[in-house]
Amino acid sequence: MTRALILGGTADASLLAAEIARAGVDAVYSYGGRTRAPADQPLPTRIGGFGGVSGLADYIRREAITHVIDATHPFAAEMSRNAVAACAEAGTPLIALERAPWTRATGDHWIETRDVNAAAAALPEAPANVFLAIGRQHIAPFASRPQHAYTLRFVDPPEAPLPFAADVIVSRGPFTLEGELVMMRTRGIAWIVARNSGGEGARAKIDAARMLGLPVIMISRPQLPERLRAESVTEVMQWLGHRTCLGA
Numbered sequence: 550m551t552r553a554l555i556l557g558g559t560a561d562a563s564l565l566a567a568e569i570a571r572a573g574v575d576a577v578y579s580y581g582g583r584t585r586a587p588a589d590q591p592l593p594t595r596i597g598g599f600g601g602v603s604g605l606a607d608y609i610r611r612e613a614i615t616h617v618i619d620a621t622h623p624f625a626a627e628m629s630r631n632a633v634a635a636c637a638e639a640g641t642p643l644i645a646l647e648r649a650p651w652t653r654a655t656g657d658h659w660i661e662t663r664d665v666n667a668a669a670a671a672l673p674e675a676p677a678n679v680f681l682a683i684g685r686q687h688i689a690p691f692a693s694r695p696q697h698a699y700t701l702r703f704v705d706p707p708e709a710p711l712p713f714a715a716d717v718i719v720s721r722g723p724f725t726l727e728g729e730l731v732m733m734r735t736r737g738i739a740w741i742v743a744r745n746s747g748g749e750g751a752r753a754k755i756d757a758a759r760m761l762g763l764p765v766i767m768i769s770r771p772q773l774p775e776r777l778r779a780e781s782v783t784e785v786m787q788w789l790g791h792r793t794c795l796g797a
C-alpha cells in the first residue's frame with residue numbers, strides 16, 4: 550500500500566500535492582518551517598525539521614512511508630542530501646522532482662558564480678543600486694560591499710537587524726514580468742543577484758533584466774548526490790504507479 554512523503558516548499562511540490570490528492574494516494578506534505586504562513590496543502594501537512602538523517606530515517610519507519618519525493622528547491626541542498634542518506638538507510642525508494650536550471654538566452658548578460666561569496670566579490674567597486682533576489686538566509690557576504698544601495702526581497706518581514714543597510718520588499722512570489730520591470734525601473738536597479746533556481750515562479754526577474762539590458766550575477770546550484778530525478782509531476786505519478794489527469 551503506497552504512503553508517500555513529499556518534501557515540499559516549492560510551487561512544483563504544490564502541483565504534485567494537488568495531483569496526489571486527486572489520485573487519492575495516501576501522502577504527507579512536509580514544510581521546513583522557514584516561513585510564517587506557508588501555503589495550505591490538500592494533504593496532511595507537517596512543519597519543521599526531522600532532526601537530520603537519523604531523524605528522517607526514524608520518521609520514514611515510524612510513519613510506514615513507502616515512497617519519498619524530494620520536491621524541495623535546488624538550493625535546499627542539506628535537505629536533499631539528508632533525503633538520499635535517510636532513504637538509503639531505511640531502504641525506501643526516493644525520487645527528486647527537480648526543475649531544469651535556467652539557461653542563458655540571447656541578450657542575457659550573466660556573470661556566473663559558484664556561490665554567494667563569489668557573487669558578492671563579482672559586484673563592481675563603484676556604488677550601484679543592487680537587487681539581491683536571494684532571500685534572507687544568505688545575505689551576510691554583501692556586508693563586505695557596503696558602498697552599494699541594496700534592495701532585498703523576503704517572504705516575511707525581517708525579524709533581526711540586517712547585516713547592512715538595505716530596503717526590503719516583502720513578497721512571496723510568484724512574480725510577474727510587469728511587476729519586476731516596474732520595480733527595477735522605479736528603483737534604478739543596475740545589478741541583479743539571483744540563484745539559478747529554475748522554474749517559472751522566479752524567472753520574471755531574469756526576463757526583466759534581459760529587457761532592461763541589466764547584468765545578472767547568477768549563482769550556480771550546489772552539487773547534489775546522485776538520485777533518481779523527474780522534471781514533471783506526471784513522471785512522479787507514474788513512478789508512484791498512478792496515472793494522472795494531466796494526460797500521458
Ligand code: 3Y8
Binds near residue numbers: 561721
Ligand atoms: C517555505 C512556501 C508557491 C511557492 C512559491 C518556487 C517559486 C515563489 C521564487 C526572488 C526569489 C527565494 C526564496 C523563492 C521562490 C517560489 C515558491 C519560491 C525565491 C516559499 C515557501 C517557503 C519558502 C522558503 C524561502 C527561503 C528563501 C527562498 C524566497 C510558503 C514562499 C529567494 C529562493 O525567510 C526565509 O527564511 C525564506 C527562506 C528558503 C531562500 C533564502 O535562503 O532566504 N524560499 N519560499 C518552505 C518551507 O518552510 O519548507 O511559504 O508557502 C516557496 C516559494 N519560494 O506557493 O507558489 O517554487 O521556486 N523563495 C531563490 O530562488 O533564491 C525568491 O525574490 O526573486
Ligand code: NAP
Binds near residue numbers: 556605622627628
Ligand atoms: P536546507 O538548508 O536544505 O535544509 C536545512 C534543514 O531544514 C534540513 O536539514 C531540515 O532539517 C530542514 N528542512 C528543509 N526543508 C524541509 C522540508 N521540506 N521538510 C522538513 N524539513 C525541512 O533547506 P532550505 O534551503 O532552507 O529550504 C527550506 C525550505 O524552503 C524547503 O522546503 C525548500 O523546498 C523551500 N525553498 C527553499 C528555497 C531555497 O532557495 N533554498 C527556495 C524555495 C523554497 P532537519 O535536518 O532537522 O531534518
